[in-house]
Amino acid sequence: MDWIYSVILGIVEGITEFLPISSTGHLIVAGDLLRVPWDKNILSTFEVVIQGGAILAVVAYYWRDLVRQASTIGSDRGVQRMWLGIVVACIPAVILGALFGSKIKAALFTPSVVAWALIVGGVLMYVIELRPRQARTHRLEDLNLPQAILVGLAQCLALLWPGFSRSASSILGGMLTGLDRPTATQFSFYLGIPVLGGATLLDFIKHRHELGDAGLANVAIGFVVSFIVAYFAIGWLLRFVSGHDFKGFAIYRVIAGILILVLVATGVISNTLRV
Known part of the structure; x- marks a missing residue:
């Protein structure tokens, strides 16, 4: 019956x-329940x-754009600027992950820490949405280096505080630097x-021998299900943000964080380290 766990996760x-x-918070709760x-x-x-399945879904969703960008990157300044920004924004997370990633996991990877990250992140998200601002960047090709650096630094919050959510920190960082919501x-x-692709590959290389205990078929099932569901989630989110703000997600995060704390306090889930 292990395949059922793979499908649900x-x-x-x-x-x-x-x-x-926060995928981390939801996976912890799902795994324990x-x-x-x-x-x-x-x-x-x-x-x-x-998680690699979800990353592959991004590649599949944007494959036409990626092919076009690959064919024009030598001459299109906008594409060059966008990918330079992506590379620059990755650097802080790569450095932080290499230096402190394992130590942070060993010390903070517990449900209660994740719960507080959800709550604090939700409150912060709500406050940011209340704050009036004027977006000045409406295309990725117009992204500048200072914006990319600040988004990269904001993304590190998810590494420093498990459960904060990489997507939340990078999206909020982008909005604060002048990018519109979409x-x-x-x-x-x-x-x-x-x-995420690099983190997935490194973790697979380091711990691939352990996956046999879960069953390679189960891993494949989880990977494929993650890919399919993430593909549709990406499209849904892009449509959603074109006409809505993130206040609903902020409220959900606070409720989810409180629920995790209740589950921990009542002993339904354990507050032990996950790694």
């Missing part, structure tokens, strides 16, 4: 990876690997390709 990953609500009978290290590696969301998607 794949659905959770696919829905939550790019929505600003399902009582997945895998070792915690195996489960953590499984979750990182099926452009900030799209930039978060593109930024996830190298950042």
Whole structure:
């Protein structure tokens, strides 16, 4: 019956990876509530690997744009500026992850820490949405380096505080630097390709021997389900942000964080480290 766990976790990953609500928090709760009978290290590696399905969904969703950009990057200054911005925005996360990633996981990867990240991030998101601002960047091709650097630094908040959400931190960082909501969301998607793709690949290389205990078929199922669900989640979010703000997500985050704290306090889920 392990394949059922793979399907459910794949659905959770696919829905939550790019929505600003923390895939980490939802996977922790889902894994504990399902009582997945895998070792915690195996489960953590499984979750990182099926994250690759969500990343592949971004590539599939934007493949026409990616092909066009690859064919014009030598002459199109806008495409050059966009990808330079993506590379620059990746640097802080890569450095921070390499230096402190394992230490942060070992010290902070607990449900209660994730719950507070959801709550604080939700409050911050709501406050940012209340703040009047004038977006000045409406296309990724118009992104400038200072904006990219600030988004990259904002993204590090998700590494420093598990459960804050990489997508939330990068989207909010983009909005604060002058990107409109759809452009900030799209930039978060593109930024996830190298950042999350690299993390997935490294984790797979380091812990691939552990995945056999979960069953390679189960890993494949989780990966495929994550890909399919994430593909539709990306399209839905892009349509949503074209006419709505993130206040609803902010409220959801606070409610989800409080619920996790209640589940921990009542012993329904354990507050032990996940790694």
